Amino acid sequence: xxxxxxxxxxxxxxxxxxxxxxxxxxxxxxxxxxxxxxxxxxxxxxxxxxxxxxxxxxxxxxxxxxxxxxxxxxxxxxxxxxxxxxxxxxxxxxxxxxxxxxxxxxxxxxxx
Amino acid sequence: xxxxxxxxxxxxxxxxxxxxxxxxxxxxxxxxxxxxxxxxxxxxxxxxxxxxxxxxxxxxxxxxxxxxxxxxxxxxxxxxxxxxxxxxxxxxxxxxxxxxxxxxxxxxxxxxxx
Numbered sequence: 660x661x662x663x664x665x666x667x668x669x670x671x672x673x674x675x676x677x678x679x680x681x682x683x684x685x686x687x688x689x690x691x692x693x694x695x696x697x698x699x700x701x702x703x704x705x706x707x708x709x710x711x712x713x714x715x716x717x718x719x720x721x722x723x724x725x726x727x728x729x730x731x732x733x734x735x736x737x738x739x740x741x742x743x744x745x746x747x748x749x750x751x752x753x754x755x756x757x758x759x760x761x762x763x764x765x766x767x768x769x770x771x
Numbered sequence: 772x773x774x775x776x777x778x779x780x781x782x783x784x785x786x787x788x789x790x791x792x793x794x795x796x797x798x799x800x801x802x803x804x805x806x807x808x809x810x811x812x813x814x815x816x817x818x819x820x821x822x823x824x825x826x827x828x829x830x831x832x833x834x835x836x837x838x839x840x841x842x843x844x845x846x847x848x849x850x851x852x853x854x855x856x857x858x859x860x861x862x863x864x865x866x867x868x869x870x871x872x873x874x875x876x877x878x879x880x881x882x883x884x885x
Contacts, residue, residue: 691870702775702861702876703814746812757802757826757868761814 662686663751665762673770678736680765682749685730689751693759694723694734697746706747707734739769774798775877777862783883784852792847792880794862802826803845804863804874805837814861820845852884 665682672678682692693708709716709723709732716723722735736743749762775796784790796803804827805817819827820839834850845862859881863874 693873695873697812700878702863702878703874704876705873708873748814752868752870754870755868757804757819757821758816759869759874760816764812764814766812 661763662689662760663749663762665749665765667765668763669766669768671768671770672739674739674741676739676769678734678739678743678767678769680734680747680749680767681731682733682751682762683729683731684751686751686753687730688753690754691752692723692725692732693750694721695748695750695761697748697764703748736767739767741769741771743767744769772797773877774875775862775864777860777877777880779880780878781881781883783885786852786854786884788852789848789850790852790882791849792860792862792882794845794847794877796843796862796864796875798864798866798875800864800866800875801842802865802867802869803839803842804865805845805847806861806863806876808859808861808879810858818845818847849882852882854884857882857884 694706695703696706697703720737725732746764746766750759752759802821804819818837823839836848839845859879862877865874
């Protein structure tokens, strides 16, 4: 069963708009939450990651918001660009765990 | 210089055949993984090796057998291929659990069983 639930499955946003992808988890042992970006024909690549001791992390136009009590975290893509069109995966793992559990992925399409 | 390289990139084969996928990383990482990505893009871990030792072996048919001859290589052999094995297989590597610098994925091997 999926340990990390991700929504929406896909979204379309206009250039300059904000893309928001949400993830939820049940396992309270999870303490590391990365996001991966995958372009067609390529492998996923680490985009940004957060640990539960902070509620928000920002890198350029990408921001992770984390709500520990709700066991939810989300990725915001500000000022979305056509080059951001890709599939985004949230993931989670617990300390000393070599297994990264991925969400089902969200395909983002940015229209020019 | 490709960090994680997989060969072949495409593999088309008939049901019942045996095939292998090779993976090599030049990052000096000590942990390597095989992930399967199905047609709906869901990524599922299959195996993980740390310093050549098998540490994760998910519920995968016995027809799948990984081999790690050294820290830089992780191969995947599949016996008696079935239609349901068609997917994209990704090799990845990390230093330790990958919680500091993440996983580095290869570009994938698209396996099609006909």
